[in-house]
Amino acid sequence: EPEVTQTPSHQVTQMGQEVILRCVPISNHLYFYWYRQILGQKVEFLVSFYNNEISEKSEIFDDQFSVERPDGSNFTLKIRSTKLEDSAMYFCASPGNYGYTFGSGTRLTVV
Amino acid sequence: AQKVTQAQTEISVVEKEDVTLDCVYETRDTTYYLFWYKQPPSGELVFLIRRNSFDEQNEISGRYSWNFQKSTSSFNFTITASQVVDSAVYFCALSEEAAGNKLTFGGGTRVLVKP
Numbered sequence: 001e002p003e004v005t006q007t008p009s010h011q012v013t014q015m016g017q018e019v020i021l022r023c024v025p026i027s028n029h030l031y032f033y034w035y036r037q038i039l040g041q042k043v044e045f046l047v048s049f050y051n052n053e054i055s056e057k058s059e060i061f062d063d064q065f066s067v068e069r070p071d072g073s074n075f076t077l078k079i080r081s082t083k084l085e086d087s088a089m090y091f092c093a094s095p096g097n098y099g100y101t102f103g104s105g106t107r108l109t110v111v
Numbered sequence: 112a113q114k115v116t117q118a119q120t121e122i123s124v125v126e127k128e129d130v131t132l133d134c135v136y137e138t139r140d141t142t143y144y145l146f147w148y149k150q151p152p153s154g155e156l157v158f159l160i161r162r163n164s165f166d167e168q169n170e171i172s173g174r175y176s177w178n179f180q181k182s183t184s185s186f187n188f189t190i191t192a193s194q195v196v197d198s199a200v201y202f203c204a205l206s207e208e209a210a211g212n213k214l215t216f217g218g219g220t221r222v223l224v225k226p
Binding site: 041043045095096098102 | 210
């Protein structure tokens with residue numbers, strides 16, 4: 001099964017700073033997703049991206065969040081001004097042959 | 112709206128015991144998919160199985176088996192002869208075609224297998 005690659009694996013940032021999380025999804029897939037998991041809680045949908053456009057976003061995905069595709073293969077999730085409550089594991093996902101393949105995640109810690 | 116409930120927050124067993132994880136879902140869609148994912152202590156999400164709404168056959172894969180019952184909206188997961196390496200959090204998830212196929216996860220069940 002092809003891999004989904006996320007960088008960095010861990011990021012520590014000060015409150016109010018901007019962070020950019022990166023993902024290289026499975027190639028040739030039109031759909032792409034970002035999810036968030038606050039420590040000890042369930043995985044929550046943030047945003048889906050279809051054919052270079054946001055197709056759906058959750059209530060969590062407010063104006064502080066943005067998703068971009070800066071080049072043909074990479075996706076980024078940007079948080080403009082981080083808050084303490086943004087501390088979480090962020091996963092990107094691509095549809096695979098049988099199920100969704102998740103990246104290994106970026107653990108974001110806001111201090 | 113889609114919803115997934117995993118009533119068991121934590122299960123503790125001794126190695127070689129069987130353990131069954133419950134999952135109950137709600138959906139208005141007729142075409143949907145059910146999933147189980149494993150999250151070991153290292154944190155990644157590992158795909159275990161996908162089932163579509165039109166296939167109620169139970170499935171067995173090694174020590175893992177799944178029981179899908181549309182009549183009770185349940186998709187339960189059994190680990191037979193558990194091993195310490197099975198210790199992890201297990202998530203049940205649902206996706207609906209009508210909802211863009213995004214995944215809705217249950218709250219997860221932490222399984223602790225003691226030697």
